[in-house]
Amino acid sequence: MVELKGGAGGMEQTRTDPIAFQRNVILALLIGLSAAAWALMIWHGAGHDAHMRMASPTMGLGAPAFVLAWLAMTVAMMFPTAAPMALTFHRLQAARRRREQAFVSTWTFLAGYLLVWVASGAVAYLGAVAAESAAQRLELSAQATARIGGAVLIAAGLYQLTPLKDLCLTKCRSPLTFIMTSWREGTFGALQMGAIHGAWCVGCCWLLCAVMFPLGMMNVAALASITLIVFVEKTLPWGAWIAQAAGVLLLAYGFLVMMSPTTVQIFQS
Template sequence: MPTTGQVSARRDPAPLLWSLTAAGWVALLALEIVPGAHPAHPAEAVAGLAAGPLRPAALVLFTGGWLVMVAAMMLPTTVPMARMFTVVSSRQDAAGPVRAAFFAAYLAVWLGFAVVALVLLVAIAPLLHQVPHGIGLAAALLLAGTFQFTPLKQRCLTLCRDPAAFLFTRYRRGVAGAWSVGTRHALSCLGCCWALMLIMFATGVADLVWMLGLTAVMVAEKTARWGRRLVRPVGVVLLLAGIAVALVGTGPPAHLH
């Protein structure tokens, strides 16, 4: 199996992925410094969507915002796999379409998760207006902390940490094979990170401090050699944070803010 060190400068996807990541953070920073550019509570984030039929313009805005956040938070975790797949797929005649299918599979998985998140947010928006402001965050922290200790988290991280082993057992030639590999690996990434991403929604969707912290955790868990030793301590911290928010961090219902 080739190594990522064999990626030529011309074919290396890492510069493009890091550029898209930087662009995502720049866009998020721009939203952060513009007053009223993002909501302070998830219920407010979907208030317009929950008030009536889902309008195309609202869906476009939600999808665009989601893609910006995915670019900022998730692309750094996919760089090792993207580089390895580029090396392996270079042996095929139609390498361009094959790589396009591979990356399109990632996009499809994360857009699918966005649709599910949107439906759930719209469904629970009325409830979020009636509960204390910190309850949602406490629940998300406790859920994410508990998930850190589950076999599913460990299994997904194992698949994500070793792109060479993943491709050795699952790689198939052709566009269909690339789509299958991309989908499976994207689902593994989603399995690693979905609970941590819920914290992002609970903090108000675009809180940069939380996003930076969550991004650092996800990148370290999936790409650092010592990432395996980080999982349980992060789980403990999340559980303690969830308990603390539940005890002292609650406020009046969101509609009274």
């Protein structure tokens, strides 16, 4: 795109920075995909059988449909927080292209990132099937099931306070440091980099995702709360403090559910 400016000395020609334009396009696409995923989940969660799906760890879905739903949740929750890493990767690859060196599309990096989340969705489905099967065999009461959910909340709160959580969060919060220490050449290398970043992201957020099982997999309010925690702890300067504060809140809520199982319905209503 060219803009012509007139002046006393004649016409001055300035060009829009193509890298900045490409970054804006990528950012807009990431935000757009995230918004579309949110719209899909809100629409799906507003269905007449939404409460039944929330009460089921598998949402009443088979493996392929569950993993697709998990992928939609990943895009909704994680794409806004993955944007700084994707844009940093794009900036470096664009600089290589301008120097006429080999470069790789940013979407290859994001494909590796999503592959790890798809794998985590498959693991989550196996866990959900096992939980449903155990609940049926043991004929657990609603109170017992709620207390198990309280234990999951406590586990998530404790994990927020661990050094492993802090390490994973540090890796997710420093795009340039990650790329400098994890650089791989070529298309397969970009896939590897995306997968490595995805693994750190899963390590950072897996128990926050797990609390969706007791709170309801189709519970949009709970999902929005978890998304806000993930976004703040990954992107804001005081995010590490927010991660710990969220851990304390999850611990408190988990103990409350253990003592009074009906309180798990606070987020399920």
